[in-house]
Amino acid sequence: MDIRHFRYFLAVARQRNFTRAAEQLGIAPPTLTRQIQDMEAELGTRLFLRQVRDVSLTEAGAALLIEAEATVRQFESAQRNAQRAGRGDIGHIELGYVASAVYSGLLQKQVQGFAGQYPDVSLNVRESPMASLPNMILEGRFDLGYIRCPLALPEGVEAVRLIDEGFVLALPVDSWLNRLPVINSAHLQNENFILPEQVVGTLQVASQGDFVPKLGAQPGGLVAVIALVSLGQGVAVVPESVVGHVSLPNVVYRQIEDCAASSWLALVHRRFEKSPAVVRYIERVRNN
Incomplete structure (x- = not known):
């Protein structure tokens, strides 16, 4: 039978x-x-x-x-x-992200929008170190990741460019720089730079000011970076989305007037993705 x-x-x-x-x-x-x-x-x-x-x-x-x-x-x-x-109406997605994707509000918008449209696809969303996230996607430990570019990607991983964002300077409240009405790149040549995971802002500011930057610690996520700034360990060039979202004692944010440096958030994924649910997510991000 x-x-x-x-x-x-x-x-x-x-x-x-x-x-x-x-x-x-x-x-x-x-x-x-x-x-x-x-x-x-x-x-x-x-x-x-x-x-x-x-x-x-x-x-x-x-x-x-x-x-x-x-x-x-x-x-x-x-x-x-x-x-x-x-x-792709049901399934599971492992999604990694860097903190600035949360500060920008982009992660919340896209994850909640997808979950509303495909409620039977489960999403496990975790913060992850940016440097390792693309390789973890390639190896299958994550399916998708929100990172800050430009960033070298391994072969087999692609990025969907999302939103561009400029940089601001995080500095201790008692820094001499706060006495300046306008801060330019050249004013920073003797400063010690605490490095976020995405160092392109620091390097572009140094290039604009025509100096070799003094590189300090690279503690990891943006909160850890700004924590060192609050302890007087140096200054940091960070994405402008942290303003209003990461507020620590003894830290102020200032514009760097002549800085045209920018970066962008991107969704990274495997080039030949086979999971229908993951493909649905990528298509939705591309089309919205």
């Missing part, structure tokens, strides 16, 4: 008539009769009592009815779930 036999059996049990059941199934009544007879022969017992106009279930048929209904429901559910998974 296969699932087809269970469907035939259920149609007869519900209609209590072979002709009506055959019409519902779209097959000829003799074909339906033979299929039920084959089931009864294989089971070694009668499933229906035949009367002049209708049929009724035997005790064996009544016992089979409960199991047949459950089996068909489970089979149809498995079919639907497989189809939905193939379309």
Whole structure:
């Protein structure tokens, strides 16, 4: 027996008539009769009592009815779930991000928008060191990642460019620089630079000011960077989205007037992604 036999059996049990059941199934009544007879022969017992106009279930048929209904429901559910998974309507995504994606509000907007449209796709969202995130995506430990570019990517990983963002200077409140009405790149030539994960802002400011920067610690995330600034360890060139989102004692943010440096947030993913749910996410980001 296969699932087809269970469907035939259920149609007869519900209609209590072979002709009506055959019409519902779209097959000829003799074909339906033979299929039920084959089931009864294989089971070694009668499933229906035949009367002049209708049929009724035997005790064996009544016992089979409960199991047949459950089996068909489970089979149809498995079919639907497989189809939905193939379309990307269900599934699981491991998503990594850097802190500035949160400060910008972009991560919240895109994750919540996707979750609202595809509520049956589970998302595990974790902060991750930016330098290792692209390789972790390539290795399959993450499916997607929000990083700050420019950043060298391994072969097999691509980036979708999202929003551009400039830089600001984080400095201790008692720094001599705060006495200046305007801060230019050249004013920073003797400063010790605390380095965020994305160092392009620091290097571009130094290039603009025509000096070689004094490089200090690179503690990791932006909060750790600004914490060192608050301890008087140096200054830091950080994404402007931290203003209003990371507020620590003894730290102020100032514009660097002649600094045209910028970076951009990007969604990185495997070049030949196979997971339908992940492909759905990438397509939604590209189209919004």
